[in-house]
Amino acid sequence: MPVAIVAFMMSSGRYTYLGPAGTFTEAALRTLPEAGTRELVPMVSVPAALDAVRAGEAGGAFVPIENSVEGGVNATLDELATGAPLMIYREVLLPITFALLVRPGTTLADVKTVTGHPVAQPQVRRWLSANLPDARWESAASNADGARQVQEGRFDGAFAGEFAAAMYGLQPLVTDIHDAQNAATRFVLAGLPGRPSAPTGADRTSVVLWLGDDHPGALLELLQEFAVRGVNLVRIESRPTGEGIGRYCFSVDCEGHIADRRVGEALTGLKRICPGVRFLGSYPRADRVRPALRPGTTDKDFTDASDWLARCLDGRA
Numbered sequence: 001m002p003v004a005i006v007a008f009m010m011s012s013g014r015y016t017y018l019g020p021a022g023t024f025t026e027a028a029l030r031t032l033p034e035a036g037t038r039e040l041v042p043m044v045s046v047p048a049a050l051d052a053v054r055a056g057e058a059g060g061a062f063v064p065i066e067n068s069v070e071g072g073v074n075a076t077l078d079e080l081a082t083g084a085p086l087m088i089y090r091e092v093l094l095p096i097t098f099a100l101l102v103r104p105g106t107t108l109a110d111v112k113t114v115t116g117h118p119v120a121q122p123q124v125r126r127w128l129s130a131n132l133p134d135a136r137w138e139s140a141a142s143n144a145d146g147a148r149q150v151q152e153g154r155f156d157g158a159f160a161g162e163f164a165a166a167m168y169g170l171q172p173l174v175t176d177i178h179d180a181q182n183a184a185t186r187f188v189l190a191g192l193p194g195r196p197s198a199p200t201g202a203d204r205t206s207v208v209l210w211l212g213d214d215h216p217g218a219l220l221e222l223l224q225e226f227a228v229r230g231v232n233l234v235r236i237e238s239r240p241t242g243e244g245i246g247r248y249c250f251s252v253d254c255e256g257h258i259a260d261r262r263v264g265e266a267l268t269g270l271k272r273i274c275p276g277v278r279f280l281g282s283y284p285r286a287d288r289v290r291p292a293l294r295p296g297t298t299d300k301d302f303t304d305a306s307d308w309l310a311r312c313l314d315g316r317a
């Protein structure tokens, strides 16, 4: 077998993820049924995990994308919006509570410097100001990377999953830290563009949209494409395009699958009016919530209406 084909077969069995070992991302990845049969490769950053897929070195990259306290994970949103296209095929929701991990023997009074992923900070901010008001925060590449740096003596404490303590020779000094009840993070499995995941009836569709010329109501026009077809948005975030002040694109998640008539027609409407539309995938929702459809927006309603139009054109109305 040619070497290139063998290398591809090996890489397609490999999933990269935001590492190092012991991240929440890894814990979420291990809940996928196929995780046990894949080579799971920790990477130093979200871009590194996704670029390995673009380079054909991995079949999928597993990364955090949205947090119930902090919103979108910008590194992931920006990486998916730019560069060689990737698509999302799966998602996992993980409830998140943090532990303060320290080297053995450290007491709360010893903790002067703390670290964690930037997305972790808003989730522990109130706990920090109540319990360690003078501690200095510095961000780490991930929560497990923070734990690794505590092991190396660079910080006194890291906010990470309790399960990461043993991996880095640390102790959980305080557990169950979460400013917000029911905090959860959503993770996605991204791969090279291909056929979307099969519709399940409880799906999410992700797109990135670029507005054309700046004019009053430009964002409203974009939103109307969803609204008039009864498509519910579940996340919308503006992200700078990097082209200058005031230049933004919109990262949007909506309920439903591109194969649902209302979603497909909303996307074709957007394709007509936006200079840029990047389809990031339709995939099963981890919470299995099905959309509540408004009258006139089911697939049958759309089919009946286009059949009626065909009859009109045929003189059979």
Ligand SMILES: O=C(O)C(=O)Cc1ccccc1
Binding pocket: 018, 022, 023, 024, 025, 026, 064, 067, 096, 117, 119, 120, 141, 142, 143, 144, 185
């Ligand atoms: O996976 C991790 O451990 C991360 O560093 C990303 C993250 C940050 C905050 C909550 C969940 C995941």
